[in-house]
Amino acid sequence: MDGFSVGLNLASVCGQGVLHLAFVGRLAGQPQPVWCYLFYPALLCSLALWLNLWPAVGEPLLVWLLDLLLLYAFCRRQLPEAAALAAALLALCVPQLAAGLVASVQAMLLPWYMTVEWQRLLLGGAVGLALLLTVLGYWLICRFFPQPLAEGGQLWLLLLPGLFLLAAEYYILQSAYSVVDTQAVGQLPRHLALLLLQALGLAALFGTLWAYQRVCRGLQAQAAMTALRQAARAQQVYVAEAEARYAQTRAFRHDIKNHLAVLAGLLREGQAEQAAVYLQEVQKAGSALTLPCHTGNAPLDVLLEDKLAVAAARGVPVELAAGFGLPDGVVSDFDWCVIFANALDNALTACCEHSECAEPFVRISCGRQGDFYLLEFVNSCDAGPLPPPGLGLTNVRTAAEKYHGTVSISKQNGEFKLALLLNISLPPDDIS
Numbered sequence: 001m002d003g004f005s006v007g008l009n010l011a012s013v014c015g016q017g018v019l020h021l022a023f024v025g026r027l028a029g030q031p032q033p034v035w036c037y038l039f040y041p042a043l044l045c046s047l048a049l050w051l052n053l054w055p056a057v058g059e060p061l062l063v064w065l066l067d068l069l070l071l072y073a074f075c076r077r078q079l080p081e082a083a084a085l086a087a088a089l090l091a092l093c094v095p096q097l098a099a100g101l102v103a104s105v106q107a108m109l110l111p112w113y114m115t116v117e118w119q120r121l122l123l124g125g126a127v128g129l130a131l132l133l134t135v136l137g138y139w140l141i142c143r144f145f146p147q148p149l150a151e152g153g154q155l156w157l158l159l160l161p162g163l164f165l166l167a168a169e170y171y172i173l174q175s176a177y178s179v180v181d182t183q184a185v186g187q188l189p190r191h192l193a194l195l196l197l198q199a200l201g202l203a204a205l206f207g208t209l210w211a212y213q214r215v216c217r218g219l220q221a222q223a224a225m226t227a228l229r230q231a232a233r234a235q236q237v238y239v240a241e242a243e244a245r246y247a248q249t250r251a252f253r254h255d256i257k258n259h260l261a262v263l264a265g266l267l268r269e270g271q272a273e274q275a276a277v278y279l280q281e282v283q284k285a286g287s288a289l290t291l292p293c294h295t296g297n298a299p300l301d302v303l304l305e306d307k308l309a310v311a312a313a314r315g316v317p318v319e320l321a322a323g324f325g326l327p328d329g330v331v332s333d334f335d336w337c338v339i340f341a342n343a344l345d346n347a348l349t350a351c352c353e354h355s356e357c358a359e360p361f362v363r364i365s366c367g368r369q370g371d372f373y374l375l376e377f378v379n380s381c382d383a384g385p386l387p388p389p390g391l392g393l394t395n396v397r398t399a400a401e402k403y404h405g406t407v408s409i410s411k412q413n414g415e416f417k418l419a420l421l422l423n424i425s426l427p428p429d430d431i432s
Contacts, residue, residue: 004120006049012127013048016134017041020071020091023138027087028078030385040074064170068092082159089162090141096169097202098133102126103177104195108188137202145209157215161208165201172198223391224398295326299333300340307344311362316351318344321365327373330424335399339375342392343418347379350416371425381416396420402428 017040025032047066068088075084075091106126176194266275293304311318326336344362351360363378389397389409396418397407405422 005123008123008127009048010045012131013044014041015131016095017044019095019131019134019138021074023091023094023142024071024075024087025078026138026142027083027090028075030078032074032078036074040070043070061170068166086158086162089159089166093162093166093169093205094137094141095130095134096166096173097198097205098137099130100169100172100177100198101133101195101202102130103173104191104198107177107191108195140206141209145213157212158208161204165205169198169201224394293320293324295324296328297326297333297336300326300336303337303340307341307348311344311348314348314352316348316360316362318362318364321363324364324366326366327368327424330373330428331403331422332428335402335428338399339396339420342396343377346390346392346418347377347416350379350381368424371423373422373424375420375422377418379416380414381411383414386411393418404429 018037021032021036021040044067047070071088071091072084075087078084079087103126106122109122172194176190263275263278266272266278293301293308295301295304308318347362351362360380361378362380363376365376365378367374386409393407393409400407400420400422403422403424404426405420408417408419408421410417410419
């Protein structure tokens with residue numbers, strides 16, 4: 001192999017290495033460090049030189065497997081095992097298929113240009129076109145299948161088809177295009193068939209990604225429905241407890257005259273000590289019916305009592321804004337409980353999971369501005385990047401959208417803020 005071919009091969013390998021890292025960084029949700037962009041292409045070039053200079057030692061299949069393991073090792077820094085392997089397979093499938101498509105076109109055109117200058121020009125254009133198709137394939141995956149590995153669970157749907165396509169494309173490249181035959185003019189139908197086969201392989205890759213995304217969305221919808229059913233059962237418990245407290249309060253108020261009559265009788269007879277004991281029992285019975293929060297919504301008051309008890313047990317102070325109240329007759333009890341339960345669960349989890357938070361806290365504030373109601377949850381958190389929204393925040397967003405509202409999530413200076421803006425002048429949407 002001449003120096004031009006070796007240099008062109010090394011340039012192609014370096015370009016592919018940079019694209020590999022950029023693509024897997026996009027799948028992982030965070031870019032690769034700069035040293036990876038220097039170290040990984042250098043390793044790929046070493047493997048390419050090994051194959052070109054010592055073909056008897058560097059078997060193509062061995063080099064291909066080493067390339068896959070090397071990219072997997074880089075992906076493993078940011079992704080779990082199955083996701084790292086799927087990312088490596090995707091990152092290698094796209095350039096392999098692009099190289100196969102270009103090789104088929106190149107094989108059909110190369111016999112018509114016999115001079116060395118035309119051959120070098122065509123080879124250089126083929127390398128550039130392969131890199132361009134790789135960029136286009138990566139962009140399509142990131143554009144129409146955003147973060148395909150971010151959702152867990154069913155990665156085996158990508159592993160087996162990706163490995164099959166990669167192995168099939170490797171076989172085509174090695175068996176049909178490892179040596180260019182400039183006299184093979186009569187093999188045009190064969191190259192057209194291989195071109196169609198590889199185009200179908202590329203379509204199969206995108207079809208697999210589409211199926212994977214649909215399965216993940218179905219599982220997410222199923223998990224969301226399960227969570228909503230559990231939330232509905234929990235809210236029913238809160239409603240039942242609120243009704244029970246209301247009945248107990250009515251009974252206590254009904255008996256208060258009798259209690260006062262007993263106290264008056266004890267005091268008239270000079271039994272002050274017995275009157276004090278009886279008064280303590282009355283106060284104890286009344287305290288058992290008193291909730292720590294009074295939002296104007298009985299089920300929500302019971303929920304807040306439960307969450308505040310959990311926060312106190314974990315050592316997390318919860319501060320409610322003065323004059324905390326909810327708009328009447330707009331948001332249903334169920335939706336209020338969904339919003340507060342999920343928001344407080346996430347806040348308490350964030351406060352307790354990160355030990356670097358020296359002073360954990362949760363603050364809840366609200367306010368009405370004309371036809372809009374603003375509700376904010378602020379809690380301490382770690383200094384890392386903003387995590388993707390989980391199922392709890394998704395339920396909060398769904399409840400807010402029902403009332404023509406929006407949800408804002410931000411993280412700054414060790415504080416995580418969840419803000420909801422609800423339009424309470426319009427009837428809620430029926431999203432059932």
